[in-house]
Amino acid sequence: xxxxxxxxxxxxxxxxxxxxxxxxxxxxxxxxxxxxxxxxxxxxxxxxxxxxxxxxxxxxxxxxxxxxxxxxxxxxxxxxxxxxxxxxxxxxxxxxxxxxxxxxxxxxxxxxxxxxxxxxxxxxxxxxxxxxxxxxxxxxxxxxxxxxxxxxxxxxxxxxxxxxxxxxxxxxxxxxxxxxxxxxxxxxxxxxxxxxxxxxxxxxxxxxxxxxxxxxxxxxxxxxxxxxxxxxxxxxxxxxxxxxxxxxxxxxxxxxxxxxxxxxxxxxxxxxxxxxxxxxxxxxxxxxxxxxxxxxxxxxxxxxxxxxxxxxxxxxxxxxxxxxxxxxxxxxxxxxxxxxxxxxxxxxxxxxxxxxxxxxxxxxxxxxxxxxxxxxxxxxxxxxxxxxxxx
Amino acid sequence: xxxxxxxxxxxxxxxxxxxxxxxxxxxxxxxxxxxxxxxxxxxxxxxxxxxxxxxxxxxxxxxxxxxxxxxxxxxxxxxxxxxxxxxxxxxxxxxxxxxxxxxxxxxxxxxxxxxxxxxxxxxxxxxxxxxxxxxxxxxxxxxxxxxxxxxxxxxxxxxxxxxxxxxxxxxxxxxxxxxxxxxxxxxxxxxxxxxxxxxxxxxxxxxxxxxxxxxxxxxxxxxxxxxxxxxxxxxxxxxxxxxxxxxxxxxxxxxxxxxxxxxxxxxxxxxxxxxxxxxxxxxxxxxxxxxxxxxxxxxxxxxxxxxxxxxxxxxxxxxxxxx
Numbered sequence: 001x002x003x004x005x006x007x008x009x010x011x012x013x014x015x016x017x018x019x020x021x022x023x024x025x026x027x028x029x030x031x032x033x034x035x036x037x038x039x040x041x042x043x044x045x046x047x048x049x050x051x052x053x054x055x056x057x058x059x060x061x062x063x064x065x066x067x068x069x070x071x072x073x074x075x076x077x078x079x080x081x082x083x084x085x086x087x088x089x090x091x092x093x094x095x096x097x098x099x100x101x102x103x104x105x106x107x108x109x110x111x112x113x114x115x116x117x118x119x120x121x122x123x124x125x126x127x128x129x130x131x132x133x134x135x136x137x138x139x140x141x142x143x144x145x146x147x148x149x150x151x152x153x154x155x156x157x158x159x160x161x162x163x164x165x166x167x168x169x170x171x172x173x174x175x176x177x178x179x180x181x182x183x184x185x186x187x188x189x190x191x192x193x194x195x196x197x198x199x200x201x202x203x204x205x206x207x208x209x210x211x212x213x214x215x216x217x218x219x220x221x222x223x224x225x226x227x228x229x230x231x232x233x234x235x236x237x238x239x240x241x242x243x244x245x246x247x248x249x250x251x252x253x254x255x256x257x258x259x260x261x262x263x264x265x266x267x268x269x270x271x272x273x274x275x276x277x278x279x280x281x282x283x284x285x286x287x288x289x290x291x292x293x294x295x296x297x298x299x300x301x302x303x304x305x306x307x308x309x310x311x312x313x314x315x316x317x318x319x320x321x322x323x324x325x326x327x328x329x330x331x332x333x334x335x336x337x338x339x340x341x342x343x344x345x346x347x348x349x350x351x352x353x354x355x356x357x358x359x360x361x362x363x364x365x366x367x368x369x370x371x372x373x374x375x376x377x378x379x380x381x382x383x384x385x386x387x388x389x390x391x
Numbered sequence: 392x393x394x395x396x397x398x399x400x401x402x403x404x405x406x407x408x409x410x411x412x413x414x415x416x417x418x419x420x421x422x423x424x425x426x427x428x429x430x431x432x433x434x435x436x437x438x439x440x441x442x443x444x445x446x447x448x449x450x451x452x453x454x455x456x457x458x459x460x461x462x463x464x465x466x467x468x469x470x471x472x473x474x475x476x477x478x479x480x481x482x483x484x485x486x487x488x489x490x491x492x493x494x495x496x497x498x499x500x501x502x503x504x505x506x507x508x509x510x511x512x513x514x515x516x517x518x519x520x521x522x523x524x525x526x527x528x529x530x531x532x533x534x535x536x537x538x539x540x541x542x543x544x545x546x547x548x549x550x551x552x553x554x555x556x557x558x559x560x561x562x563x564x565x566x567x568x569x570x571x572x573x574x575x576x577x578x579x580x581x582x583x584x585x586x587x588x589x590x591x592x593x594x595x596x597x598x599x600x601x602x603x604x605x606x607x608x609x610x611x612x613x614x615x616x617x618x619x620x621x622x623x624x625x626x627x628x629x630x631x632x633x634x635x636x637x638x639x640x641x642x643x644x645x646x647x648x649x650x651x652x653x654x655x656x657x658x659x660x661x662x663x664x665x666x667x668x669x670x671x672x673x674x675x676x677x678x679x680x681x682x683x684x685x686x687x688x689x690x691x692x693x694x695x696x697x698x699x700x701x702x703x704x705x706x707x708x709x710x711x712x713x714x
Contacts, residue, residue, distance in 0.1 A: 035488050346678070
């Protein structure tokens with residue numbers, strides 16, 4: 001009888017492990033749909049970053065181009081939210097983290113100039129850090145580690161501008177690149193979200209030689225332009241075809257290659273490791289690609305790096321069936337390691353995603369409640385879940 | 392008097408022989424299959440439990456014959472109905488309304504949902520007043536909750552959308568309750584008793600049915616609608632284990648050789664059955680909203696009927712040992 005009793009005790013002890021271990025920090029994994037009981041208001045997610053207090057700062061465009069900010073705690077519970085008053089409109093895609101401070105770039109509703117605003121994590125009205133009245137129609141912003149780049153549009157000279165701002169928030173250079181047709185109407189429809197959203201972005205590529213790059217209008221097309229940082233002259237480009245065929249997103253890799261996604265009319269393709277000469281002119285229509293019929297038409301595409309045993313390139317976008325899609329590629333080989341989706345019957349559109357300091361992932365998306373009301377959705381995936389999904 | 396032990400000793404000897412030669416070779420393979428693992432382990436447990444009478448029978452033959460008459464062993468079938476109540480703890484949900492608190496889940500009426508259980512029961516009656524049983528039962532718990540959402544046009548309150556998500560959860564466990572019964576009257580055909588014990592269960596299956604219904608007064612009129620029920624497997628949402636204690640009463644009726652019992656017991660889970668590691672992740676792929684599980688403990692009112700056969704007989708004509 002002692003053996004029998006021992007058998008059962010050991011059996012129950014082993015089986016009961018999950019009861020004892022059924023505890024986890026709530027910040028490890030969560031889903032939050034930020035809802036309100038009203039009908040009104042459209043909202044488009046733009047950016048999410050993990051803050052120094054382990055919470056999250058969310059940036060979105062509300063009612064086409066108003067600026068919406070939300071700060072959450074580490075479990076995704078909103079601490080504060082606010083919609084900035086005019087003249088601040090048209091928030092650019094990314095939240096900039098400069099010396100542990102949080103900034104956004106936006107536009108003046110009347111003068112079309114550019115502002116840099118510092119976000120106070122404890123709430124309250126953001127501080128206006130810098131005003132660039134002559135920097136009209138800001139379209140994208142990036143922090144390179146040594147300078148801030150702002151891509152804009154000069155309506156008077158009909159040109160794309162690339163503005164270099166020092167870390168002390170002073171404009172050091174403005175380079176202009178002519179556009180051979182009037183794009184202002186398209187840009188306005190892009191900004192107020194009544195027309196096609198165009199993937200404007202800019203950044204700095206550093207390999208054997210450094211180069212600025214931006215994705216913007218040049219001549220007649222939306223093209224990826226590489227710029228010599230010493231004089232602002234175009235050193236190379238990957239030309240698009242008008243605004244129908246172009247680079248959709250780009251991420252320079254440690255290997256010197258690029259992770260790129262492109263759009264050919266409505267069809268997306270991914271190039272997880274591609275060599276691009278920054279000193280040559282290429283045409284994106286010449287690229288031989290695999291098509292991804294599951295990806296939604298003209299989607300927002302985010303590219304990040306992550307390491308699970310090996311460096312990965314992770315693409316985040318949305319599927320035609322309204323799920324969030326993640327593709328993980330081996331960074332060196334460019335081979336697909338995993339695909340995963342989030343969501344089932346509820347629709348989701350990709351806003352942004354970041355890997356967090358605990359090895360997990362935070363995703364910002366747009367969903368529709370009651371099949372009609374747009375709302376922000378935040379997903380936090382634990383490290384274990386990320387590894388299961390992407391490995 | 393000469394005691395002849397027939398059925399039990401023959402059975403256990405054959406079984407042990409079989410176990411030694413063939414059954415053990417299959418165990419490793421079967422253990423690889425999760426669902427089968429629990430059944431095999433449970434079956435082995437019962438076999439070992441049943442080997443007790445074999446030892447006692449051997450003792451009886453070697454001189455301890457009086458003790459053979461001092462107890463009786465039973466095996467039989469059990470079935471019945473149960474009614475579940477949910478004890479919600481900390482609430483969780485995916486929706487968050489910064490401007491106002493959102494109404495949480497509303498759980499169904501207490502013990503309103505019935506389900507069934509069926510099992511094999513082994514019992515020993517070591518004294519006239521005591522009965523100790525171990526049952527291997529397949530039991531399903533069922534509970535429901537509802538979550539309601541209202542969106543209202545601030546400028547025109549007549550325009551609103553009201554959506555209900557009705558969730559019905561079925562959890563099926565392979566459960567091992569160990570129950571001690573104390574007979575208030577130890578003789579006669581009708582013997583009432585009180586009982587108490589503990590149980591441990593392994594989750595075998597879990598599914599959830601979600602029905603979305605609502606009132607749409609925002610699309611040019613007033614429409615009530617209800618969608619087709621959507622059933623999905625949700626085993627990841629719950630812990631594999633469930634443990635608790637139980638108490639209650641019942642009676643045994645012994646019309647002849649067999650014994651019929653009726654147990655009425657209250658079962659109380661002692662821990663949260665929601666798997667907190669998968670609380671949100673497993674809810675992400677489910678339809679509708681309100682899928683994030685709260686912390687839950689289950690209570691259960693159970694009525695079981697058993698048909699028990701004695702295992703110790705005194706003669707070739709199968710007169711059982713009677714206490």
